[in-house]
Amino acid sequence: MSLIKDDLSLYLTHEEIQNVVVELANRIEADYAGKELIWICPLRGSIHFIADIVRCIHLPQQVEFVQLKSLSKGGAITIQKDISTEIKGKHVLVAEEIIDSGRGLSFLIRHLEASRPASLKVVTLLDKPARRDLPLRADYIGRVIEDRFVVGYGMDYEELGRNYKDIHYLKN
Ligand code: IMP
Ligand code: MG
DSSP, X not given: OOOOGGGEEEEEOHHHHHHHHHHHHHHHHHHTTTOOEEEXXXXXXXXXXXXXXXXXXXXXXXXXXXXXXXXXXXSOEEEEEOOOSOOTTSEEEEEEEEESSSHHHHHHHHHHHTTOOSEEEEEEEXXXXXXXXXXXXXXXXXXXXXXXXXXXXXXXXXXXXXXXXSEEEEOO
């Protein structure tokens, strides 16, 4: 099964996405000059974003993957797969492709803070503030979007569409 063209309307082309990624990367590279970064990539939606942003930043950096699991819709969140490195005293950046309710990210931040990193910041390609359940603001935001569902560039609709190069709105 795949999403059909009629279900989608173009939001950002691959080239526009790359421009946003470069803008974010330049700000981060300047802010962290002389430091070493540990990126946390929540699986699976952020893999395209992390792969692109790390290649635009010329600092020593490492990427770690984490996977969260919601026990029920809107219910408790647990860690399905944790990071496998020590982050105490390190400069940590969480890379999200999109922040929606903020519930997953709030949980992840609390979890990471328990390991006492030297700093912990959040970078998101897209931010959907209208959907926020918890008061959470990313430190680096690529684009703010309205309350519409998007697919492509890692983001899925029932696991479909992650592979699309562009980002599309899913029509209702
Ligand atoms: P939150 O905990 O509600 O902020 O969940 C954010 C996660 O839900 C994101 O990292 C995405 O994986 C997924 N998500 C939120 N909005 C969208 C969307 O519009 N399209 C695809 N995935 C989304
Ligand atoms: Mg995500």
